[in-house]
Amino acid sequence: MSSILGLVAKQLKSHPALIPLFVFIGGGATMSMMYLGRLALKNPDVSWDRKNNPEPWNNMQPDQQYKLFTVNMDYSKLKKDRPDY
Amino acid sequence: MSTLNRDLLLSLSAAGHNEKLSKMSETIEEKIKSYRTAPFDARFPNTNQTRNCFQNYLDYHRCNKALSATDQDVAPCDWYQRVYKSLCPMSWVSKWDEAIESGSFPGKI
Numbered sequence: 647m648s649s650i651l652g653l654v655a656k657q658l659k660s661h662p663a664l665i666p667l668f669v670f671i672g673g674g675a676t677m678s679m680m681y682l683g684r685l686a687l688k689n690p691d692v693s694w695d696r697k698n699n700p701e702p703w704n705n706m707q708p709d710q711q712y713k714l715f716t717v718n719m720d721y722s723k724l725k726k727d728r729p730d731y
Numbered sequence: 732m733s734t735l736n737r738d739l740l741l742s743l744s745a746a747g748h749n750e751k752l753s754k755m756s757e758t759i760e761e762k763i764k765s766y767r768t769a770p771f772d773a774r775f776p777n778t779n780q781t782r783n784c785f786q787n788y789l790d791y792h793r794c795n796k797a798l799s800a801t802d803q804d805v806a807p808c809d810w811y812q813r814v815y816k817s818l819c820p821m822s823w824v825s826k827w828d829e830a831i832e833s834g835s836f837p838g839k840i
Contacts, residue, residue: 709773724771727770729808731797
């Protein structure tokens with residue numbers, strides 16, 4: 647692995663214009679992996695432990711926002727409006 | 732006179748729990764009377780509301796089971812029924828009702 651990295655570093659030194667290529671491709675890959683990680687761990691539709699946490703969406707608060715970007719939705723004004731039982 | 736007051740106080744404190752429950756069912760009654768459509772549910776913010784429909788159906792039956800097991804008034808559970816009737820296609824509801832009657836309903840109630 648380190649020999650491949652050494653090779654790439656040597657080639658980059660002779661062709662420095664390739665550095666933005668690595669930056670953007672690396673950034674894109676990191677962002678997509680981070681989104682997949684957020685989906686796997688934070689999405690309330692995903693249940694990792696069926697025995698102890700079978701319906702994880704029910705653990706959400708009534709004014710908790712999961713979406714990254716909401717248009718026309720004021721989450722601070724929401725209250726719980728379902729009867730308890 | 733004093734025994735009357737004491738009995739009144741005792742009955743009030745015993746009825747305090749029932750009063751709180753009846754207050755809750757009163758506000759639920761008001762909400763059910765002024766019901767227009769299913770409110771926004773933060774648990775299901777996306778376009779696909781399938782799970783919202785199924786969850787309210789489950790909640791209606793769970794609420795009925797829980798409240799009738801402790802002999803309370805099942806009127807608050809009607810909120811869930813109104814919501815799932817607004818959201819779910821009728822074919823799904825009739826299919827699930829048949830499954831419940833035949834004992835083959837897959838959800839946990």
